[in-house]
Amino acid sequence: MLENLLAYHCGPALAGIKPANIVACQKLRFSDLHSKIIKLNNELNKTNIYIEILCECESMMLLIVYRKNVLEKHLQCKENQNFLKTYGYSENMQIDQQLAKLKTRFRENGFPHEVGVFLGYPLHDIYGFINHRDDGCLFTGDWKVYQDVETAKKLFLRYKACKKAILKRVTSGATLAQIFCAA
DSSP states (O other): OHHHHHHHHHHHHHHTSSSEEEEEEEGGGSTTHHHHHHHHHHHHGGGTEEEEEEEEOSSEEEEEEEEHHHHHHHHHSHHHHHHHHTTTOOTTOOHHHHHHHHHHHHHHHSSOTTHHHHTTOOHHHHHHHHHHTTTTOOEESSSEESSOHHHHHHHHHHHHHHHHHHHHHHHTTOOHHHHHSOO
């Protein structure tokens, strides 16, 4: 079920404790995936949760799930803007333009490095990955960690607990809309 997959892989973004998460979906596992995404957006957009297709091929679809206000605030951080400028993003871009640029970069480059900024990875770890790959990697969790391992481990545990809590509710029968759209 798509909602289970989203709960597990995107729980922190759904809950607003992370700017965004991405998840790959095998099209064969989900009938009419496009319609399901539209339906979920119709239900979740009113609480500022969005699901967009970053890229797709014949068999797979890569989705980004985010709370618009959380992602906007994160991308407006000066350090993140300066980093994104090196990949062709301008300071005055709105979030929709930034996401459109990211989608273009996925089509052109496969998996662009700046996606880490959208996902809330620390810039020092993004730079570590770009410049060193595995050399100097101190820990691997939700991303490769090159500095501040203890803070990263705490975040990974927080994300894991969040995913577990949301997945438990979804597997017990609640929908994402029921979990996140309750007044």
